[in-house]
Amino acid sequence: MGKRDYYEVLNLQKGASEKAIKAAYRKLARKYHPDVNPGDADSEARFKEISEAYQVLSDPKKRSMYDRFGHKAFGRGDAGSSRNPWDFSGFDFSQFGQNAHFNTGGDLGDLFGSFFNGGQQAEQGPVKGKDIQYTIDLSFQDVLDGLHTKLMVRHDVVCTRCHGRKVERGHALESCSNCQGTGKVKSAPTFLNISVSQPCPRCQGTGKYNPHPCRNCHGDGLERTTDRISVKIPAGADNGSKIRVKSKGHAGRNGGKNGDLFITTRVQSHPLFERRGDNLYCEVPITIVEAVLGAKISVPTAFGETSMLVPAGTQSGQKFRLRGKGIPHMKGVGRGDQFVTVKVVTPQNIDTRTSELFREISRLNPLDPRAHLFSEDHAKRSTQDGI
Helix, strand or coil, rough: CCCCHHHHHCCCCCCHEEEHHHHHHHHHHHHHCCCCCCCCHHHHHHHHHHHHHHHHHHHHHHHHHHHHHHHHHHHCCCCCCCCCCCCCCCCCHHHHCCCCCCCCCCCCCCHHHHCCCCHHHCCCEEECCEEEEEEEEEEEEEHHHCCEEEEEEECCCEEECCCCCCCCCCCEEEECCCCCCEEEECCCCCCCHHEEEECCCCCCCCECCCEEEECCCCCEEEEEEEEEEEEEECCCCCCCCCHHHHHCCCCCCCCCCCCCCEEEEECCCCCCCCECCCCCEEEEEEHHHHHHHHHEEEECCCEEEEEECCCCCCCCCCCCCHHHHHHCCCCCCCCCEEEEEEEEEECCCCCHHHHHHHHHHHHHCCCCCCCCHHHHEEEEEEEEHCC
């Protein structure tokens, strides 16, 4: 009797989504699981059939092979069939291009590698888990003080039921009957004397087959969960800073190390300070009297108010440096500096007496700040240019 169509086994249409495939498997697996039907041989056989169908249809590469070649793709043709499952007679090789060349009597593993795991050996050894990227928003104060917080991170962990073994309790992996446990299949020369040796598509080159996948992780070995993870954001973080939290990414496979959690910071802007590296910049207004006579003024900093000396004769736009009043260095000790640019503010509404005083000041201190614009050399150039 021939094998049933895998889509039929799971009561699905051929174009079913991955979500629909998983839902159908869970429903049927619960119904026919041996633990639910102890001693029922028919249910056990049905469960094996359901598990086999799910293992193929839940794997995009296996499913593509199955959709293309049916059961023959896995070297398991209909019972009693004498046809070689690796006979490529009648196969259309035009997809490889008109200039494709084939060597006869050789191993064309590279040619057909794209059909089976991309031509790569299955992951039998330890495989490190994938990293997780996470973005966190920081306030200006968080940047100054640093931040201890807890993040809700959704990641893969080792299955709590099978502990990563992928097989249901009370069962074990079986030797793959397709490759006799070797992990590889090789056809006898048939079409154009082609011989193909590749990782077994049924067991993915492991030599083992899982007829009883864990009902919690469905044979994956990992399960998805959400954990609260404590993290420390050091002071001095900037937009785009990355903080690595080791081993808090996705769990590894086959005993491999966990991936890492990488946190990227996004810092809110400040209404007064502009940040450039670890230095801060701001603009502070001063009066004409303060600019002319000099003064000791109060200046805002990221750490509170401080005093700054404005020397007599200060010009508008002049810049002053406050050492150690900038952002903490994220790596190392100390802080950047704060640069203060003063802006001289002139009074807009003055009375007659004030006007007289300014005229008296102008008479006592004759000054032409534009004199350099009309120097002798400048005047000659202006005349020559027709100005």
